[in-house]
Amino acid sequence: MKKTTKTENRKSRIQLAFSQIRAWLLGEMDPYDAVFLKEEPPLVTSRKELADPHLDTFNLRNAFEMRAFQRAYNIAGILVCIVMIVSMLITVSWLPRMGADYNPNNNEVSERYIEKGMEETGAVNIVAGMILDYRAFDTFGESCVLFSAVCCVFILLKNASHGATAAAEENDRIYEPKNDVILQRITTVLVPFIMLFGVYIMFNGHLSAGGGFAGGAVLGAGMILYLLAFGFAKTSRFLNEKVINVIVCTSLTFYCLAKSYSFYTGANGLHSIISTGTPGDLISAGLILPLNIAVGFVVACTMYSFYAVFRKGGM
Amino acid sequence: MDVLKILLMLFLIICALTVSRVKNLLTCIVIFMSYSCVMSLIWVLLQSPDLAITEAAVGAGVSGVMLLVTLKKIHMVDGGHKDEKDDENGKS
Secondary structure, eight states: OHHHHHHHHHHHHHHHHHHHHHHHHHTSSOHHHHHHHOOOOOSOOSHHHHHOHHHHHHOSTTSHHHHHHHHHHHHHHHHHHHHHHHHHHHHHHHSOOTTOTTSGGGSHHHHHHHHHHHHHHOOSSHHHHIIIIITHHHHHHHHHHHHHHHHHHHHHHOOOOOSHHHHHHHOTTSSSOTTOHHHHHHHHHHHHHHHHHHHHHHHTTTTSSOOHHHHHHHHHHHHHHHHHHHOHHHHTTTOOHHHHHHHHHHHHHHHHHHHHHHHHHHHHTOOOSOOOOOTTSSSOTTTHHHHHHHHHHHHHHHHHHHHHHHHHSOO | OHHHHHHHHHHHHHHHHHHHHOOOHHHHHHHHHHHHHHHHHHHHHTTOHHHHHHIIIIIIIIHHHHHHHHHHHTTOTTTTHHHHHHHHHTOO
């Protein structure tokens, strides 16, 4: 009885496939419909499997719900793809024509940035002048986003329990050699230079390439390397949760207050007490240098605390 | 210089294609980090050293380390074999 239904099933499937191909060739049906209606090939291949009574009961791939879900999943995936492609194509079609004289890259803002950037901000590196003087609130938003990301990671990953799993997580050297001599020696040589390079990138952000974000990332990477080599006991002497909170909050508050002052005086045409200095000096470019340092501190602390929280669930 | 640029671009494309084909997650992360390194070289060639420094520090350094830590956290460094063996022994 069962055997006959199986063979009938197969026969009807073959007929369906032939009718689909004919409809496709005659132009009555979209080829995409053929893709949608294509069914799984019958799983039953040998006589032994046919005889097994459990196969029909527990065969999840041929169950009605699974097949319906699979079809809905395929259709939903293709629909999402089509929506994404269409929305992106519409966005592209709204872009201005290439080379037209009314394009955004030809307006007066970028011209002014390039021509008067050094004179107005005092920064030799025009990019630093742009992101920390003209568009400083964007960078402030970025720093705040980083800070809130750290808060979210803390909320999600912090280990509140002190059971066996917490102890296992705390002892982060279960799978690693303890006190690896090669790593420690190399770290002792490398970390001062990495830190120095990070500080250089941070302090020279207004003179050469770099800036607060890149310098802070290098500093954070150096601290992570030190942490890898010597463990949490050494680093938590100078960097713990409280210190990081104080540093990050102080940097963000300083950034907000300094930029508010400069925007207030600039917008009202008042005289600012912060002079831009001579372009090219280390102490010049007004607020850009301290703002770079503030951003660098925020980024370095963020990188370090990300690593610590991911690794140990706390600091 | 053009030859170098084309070579780097080709390497970028090869990295992007292989990272989706490779099964081992650790290999994926290493390929991703090399992708970032090549990308920072291309930023230098495109005369934007600011982006190059940030890409090298964040893309090749910190995010790679973060991904490695995540891999260790979910015990997938050895392809998950160690975890399975622990489960069989009842150590979980």
